[in-house]
Amino acid sequence: MAKTVNHLLYEMEAYARARQVPILTEAARPIFLRAVREAAPCRILELGTAIGYSALLALREAPEAEIVTIERDEATAEAAKAFLRRAGETYAARATILVGAAEELLPTLSGPFDFVFIDAAKSRYPDFWLGVQPLLAARAVVAADNVLFRGLVEGEGSEEWPKHSYRTMVLQLREYLRLVRSAPDFQTEVFPEGDGMAVSRRNP
Numbered sequence: 001m002a003k004t005v006n007h008l009l010y011e012m013e014a015y016a017r018a019r020q021v022p023i024l025t026e027a028a029r030p031i032f033l034r035a036v037r038e039a040a041p042c043r044i045l046e047l048g049t050a051i052g053y054s055a056l057l058a059l060r061e062a063p064e065a066e067i068v069t070i071e072r073d074e075a076t077a078e079a080a081k082a083f084l085r086r087a088g089e090t091y092a093a094r095a096t097i098l099v100g101a102a103e104e105l106l107p108t109l110s111g112p113f114d115f116v117f118i119d120a121a122k123s124r125y126p127d128f129w130l131g132v133q134p135l136l137a138a139r140a141v142v143a144a145d146n147v148l149f150r151g152l153v154e155g156e157g158s159e160e161w162p163k164h165s166y167r168t169m170v171l172q173l174r175e176y177l178r179l180v181r182s183a184p185d186f187q188t189e190v191f192p193e194g195d196g197m198a199v200s201r202r203n204p
């Protein structure tokens with residue numbers, strides 16, 4: 001089965017490349033996998049399933065865990081369901097793919113989740129951070145992808161006022177980083193790999 005899943009992951013990478021689906025970049029994968037391992041999760045929540053690539057990676061890394069993952073786009077969610085089915089029962093049975101907007105579905109979920117991966121609409125990251133708070137386990141790990149969005153969020157290259165098409169996204173990602181860094185129970189590291197990943201560990 002492991003061999004099958006690794007083949008399937010390669011196939012998904014090719015599929016994503018061909019259709020420009022923004023799955024986890026190769027550079028960000030080790031950061032993501034380390035965060036999953038560290039959380040040693042029983043339950044995972046993901047916002048932004050796309051084709052199910054990061055969900056499948058997480059399930060491979062945490063063989064006892066289940067995942068609830070939310071995707072707004074119906075056709076994309078169907079593709080994810082098909083890939084997960086092909087991964088076999090040991091994976092498919094542990095995955096629940098919900099179709100809808102994360103901001104609408106979050107209040108309907110019950111926690112606790114040990115690991116949360118935020119990877120949906122970048123301009124809603126602050127809302128997602130606040131929305132997942134009631135769902136977090138005491139020692140939850142929250143990872144958020146693309147927080148440095150093309151280098152426009154922080155550091156060199158971020159001094160200019162962001163151009164119109166990216167402005168809301170960039171300002172909201174800055175707000176996300178401000179929120180996680182000022183949250184009293186959390187310690188946050190921001191990794192520059194890929195498009196930037198913030199890993200926030202709750203340490204009550």
Ligand code: SAH
Binds near residue numbers: 050053103120
């Ligand atoms: N986590 C995936 C990639 C997700 S790409 C991986 O690494 O493999 C982001 C996805 O979020 C897209 O498929 C997009 O349709 C979805 N999305 C965007 N806004 C959303 C929202 N408000 N609620 C749920 N999904 C959303």
Ligand code: MG
Binds near residue numbers: 022024119146
């Ligand atoms: Mg991403």
